[in-house]
Amino acid sequence: MNHTGLTEYELLRQWNTRLRVVLLPHSILLVVYFIVCVLGNMAVIYIYQIRFHHNTDGRFFMPYLAGMDMLACFVGCATSLLINFNPVLYPSNVLCKVSYALCYFFSTSSALMLSVIAAQRFLKICRPFKFQMSGRRKGFGIVIIIVVSSGMSVPAFVTFGISSIRNTSMNITGQYCASINVNGSNMTSLVYNCTVSAICVINMCFLCTLYTRIGNKLREMRQRRLQRIATREKWSDADVFTSETEKNSVNTLDKQRRHTSKNVTEMGNQVTLMYFIITFAFSVFFIPTFVTILWDIIDVNPWLTKGDAYVVGFRFSYTVFIINYLINPLVYSLFDSDFRGELQKLIPRFCRNV
Template identity: 30%
Template sequence: MVNKTVYDLYDWKEDVSGKYILSTCVQSIILVVGVIGNAFVITIYTWHLKPKKDDRYFIPILAWIDLLGCIFASAKSLVENQYPLKYISSFSCKILNFGTAIFIVSSILLLMVISVQRYQKICRPFGFQMTLKVKRIAAILTILLAGTLSVQSFIMHENVKVFHENRNISGYECASVPGTLKDSFQYIIIVIEGFSIVCMCLMYGLVGRAIMKRFGREEDVTSDKNGEPNHNSRNKLISRRRFSLMFMLISLVSIVCFITSWTFILLQRKDPAFWRKLSFGQAQVSLIFRRFYILNHAVNPLFYGFFDPKFRRQMKTLFYNFKRYITRNVRDVKLDLSADSSQQSEMS
């Protein structure tokens, strides 16, 4: 057997891919959880709860964005992990980057729109409220703006040749083409996302203050002219507060995820050799935080399940019907097998 003494592209690829093991496991789990969770949300809110005229209107739209965002972002990460230095094709690079970008931007812009809606409902309940038409226009404009901003990801990404820093070895990875205007577009997106974050913080700050101020006056607000409890008004008030708190927490998680990812992007921008300087263990953990934005697409169904009792009831009904269906089919199969066995015994 001949000992290998030449360090080649295969060895370089093995060294790099070893740093992606933990990231691959985490991204796979996030992908499964995100796809299943958001699929349940879309099914229940679209066909069972019919959210067009209440606080749930934006939930199925956000769930579609999260579902597709989870698929594109996880696929992008997993392909990069699976084919380091030997990326599959420029077209795949462009599509995955474009899909990832459009759903990231759509998510944060839609959350900003939702924060404005919650502000109107809690702080200005007798003022202008978003009608169904306004909600539809806001959702469409959000996706169109996100698509416009994300076109640069399709244009500027492709297979780029990279070189080993110490050896005469080269490979290909999915990256922005050198000499393009990627930095300018990224700064524009950072400014827009930063504005959205500031807007959400401001809106939910006012919402939180309004809820705390009115908490002590709840009995007065939910009583009729005779001083008797008005249970319908009370339930509406509690529901409105519950949904406001839910969207507040969803936005908070989103902000933490995006800030974490952008921190590592800026560190990499400041020092191109940032990742190469990390130890094996540091690279494993840092890469997970670098892709923390994907978690934003997967965790929202947990908040819907915790804060929306109607969603929980529909989930229980869905699982109960599924269990009955499986049990009935298993019983039928057993009966068929038993009948076949009896026929064979009689024939023998």
């Protein structure tokens, strides 16, 4: 291609525009992520915080998790769109550092929130007569999440920033937002991201352990309930009552107690199942992102110098973690009938006002 007569900045704009077009499908996908996430999580906050005035113990964290997810999605999509639209003409070193620090803060907060939720479900189901999370303790847990997430995101101000990238065919140098070398070495960035990845793996193991024990406990409780029902039916058939009226009265009361107990148990089990699915999705969608981040640090050739298919695949893998933040409302609508009923009322009202 003949670049005679064009200034270096004009050549950079040509290169930037070509990459922006290549990344356009991914940018459109990010906009879809953002719209779905905001609408879904706003519905979760509105329904659980306003419509359900007295949330049950299991639903306490849902509005807070939705708020964290919505902020994490906003920051993640905004940061990624800024990179996609300015792949080799990134405007500011400070903006790059702040964007990635906020991404790490909200992503860590969301992940730690799942750990607190898992601990609360474990105590509620496996240790019902021991230490429990009161309202004050839950609030304290949220404060701890914010403090720990802040500490884990601070190093991003050092390990991320503007890096130079050379296009030898056009004989120009651009700048992009990514992990940077500290004191001439990538070791600091590598250690930081490996540490974050290790903490995430430990968190996943912690979550898997708790939900495995919760699942075993729920299975034991179900077996005991079935045994009690079988025992009651056996005694009922023995005709130990003095009259048919007394027998029918006791059977009616017994059925009512069993129905109430079954409803409470099933509600608790559904809440636990919802949180388990959300945790499983967190594990599935975060792994590709961290693998991509580590590969980007190790690879000596920046992703922007690769082929178009690699560039798009790299960006998709880098941002696939955002899907975590938009699937929670779908999980709630599938397993929480109360939420589903309120959502069915909310959608027509929202469509009429648009």
